[in-house]
Amino acid sequence: MSHSAENTDAELVARRQILATSIAGALAMAVAMGLGRFFYTPVLPAMMTGLGLGPAEAGWIASANYVGYLLGAVLAAYGWAEGIERKVALLGLAATALLLLAMGVSSNVAILAMIRFLAGLASAFVMIFASAIVLSHGLAANKPWVQSSHFGGVGFGISISAIMFSLIILADSGWRMAWIMAALLAFAGLAVVVRYLPRDVVRAGPAKKERPLTWTPALLALTIAYGVFGFGYIVTATFLVAIVRDGGGSSLFEAGVWLATGIAAGPSVAYWMPAVRRIGLANVFALGCLVEAIGVAASVLVPLPVGPVLGGVLLGGTLVIVTAFGLQLGRQLVPESPRRALALMTAAFGIGQILGPVVAGYLADWSGTYTWASLAAALGLLASAAIVVVYCRPPAA
Template structure:
């Protein structure tokens, strides 16, 4: 097997997974792993919420920007820029504690994550040579789960050897710089390939009533994702008798996410995307609520499984459905979907820290989050019944 063959489907999927580990893991999710340690010594919960919100604002700006990248070679260029920015913004957190620099770096890291996820996934989808890319894209999006688990394991190794959270950021910078080389090489096109260098026009006709409903539902999923995606270890650590249990739960989230993509995508192929999305969002809403009514460790672990086992799969389901609906230029609808998701991500950390500071615990933030997810479920149920969608 030639691992340097740019046209190998296996290599393309491996490169896509690694790109997600760098763009989404190193540039975003490891912040959640390191948050408890950073809260102990350096930052406040409110500042953490602002950092998270700005990170997602950067992600949102990158998603909108991705919609207007019309040329495949340009997509490759911006994907590579995203990989570099993901590494540099991680380095910033290792070498300074200047709050202004941190705020700027988190915005740029969010932009980098969008290049890795939105543009990178579009490149992967365009390069893969399968008649039905559903299962392959399910494997690709498992990279989100890998990004959580692998980056969390890296931080655990650093802490095991008595390293600090700043040491962890430095190790992650080096780790990301090394592994990013592979996707930057593989996810490229020959400049002579006309099928990959045509300019795509933005077709407004793809934004049907159903697609608008889908965008609204993905907004609610963005909200549903972000509370636990930012604060889960601290949520668990704040529960009586579960101090220190949060980081283990976060690792379980990542492991659950690895396998969930493939399972949910196969279920979608058999029973339809919308039905499976509704089921996954229902499970996620239940997982959000579990820490509000129990401190039983088994149920808390189940909450992590429900979260990791749904949010990664839901990203894969929404993005793959968007790719199917968009036709020849998947990045347009993928970008629009991620924009809706991103708006939810920006809003959620802000109301979470306000409600948590007001109430003294995370319960109210989790209640509001679950209600918003349920709103998205109701929208999709309405689409099935009224619009008679067949997806």
């Protein structure tokens, strides 16, 4: 075989490997985030009706998930998983599938909250450790599209779950069957990830602990802004479908709004990348928060059908990119400790998410509407944008 033919074969193998890696990453995010984290949103109104839950109780169950996510992020900041990232990510995905199944056979609020807590813990581990594996391979192969496809898995998971939920509505199968079907989808995704997720993070040398994190004013400001963003986005991400039902929308329209959210989220990293190259990560983070604030406000201020659809599209089109680009900006600010920065920023994000549904639930119970909760969330998003614009700039190259 000629030298050129050998090179061609090697390039073909490498191309297939990075494609398989990107598929594994997208499916891991679809299962852990699209299903494990966000499937609660479309099922919530039916659960509230079936179990007699009020907005405050629904908010507490949602917040339990984010407490778990916060704990997972904090635990991931330590070096215990160095060299075993794949095992931890796969265990997190298996736990996610089992916990989705458990949601379909439970009724007690405390038990549901505990299940969602454990699901949050699992999704944080998958988010951090699967991302570490997949993004390192994309970087080593000089394939920036791997990042887009990886985080696009969140939107793919949301879209698939919305379609599945629509079919369940048409079949009149109930919210319990929705959770059971989500579990089956999660197990199917897990099987593919087990087959194609690479074994290790790409490293320049052997696995070793990162240097302790150095807190700079810019990193501190970004971490605060990231936490405020967590509060701002999660109100709509949790209650969007409930807002539709509260406004008199049909069950199919509820699923349609969630499908629009997922479709907008899927390619969002790819179509925001030109803006990153043009104006930088910090400005795109701020612009994403501004666009999302408009959607959050529109979801309650603009009547059906336009308001919730606009809210869902703008939420989907920004939630993944603000999350991903915020973490990327953190890596730029402290390149010597990227995983610690990612984990602690995710922890701040988790604190915001914990507060969001609880505050929104009590505001909704007090006012009888989701309007005030959504407007508070929109103000939080505007504050997050302002903090990043004023204080956060990566060091000059």
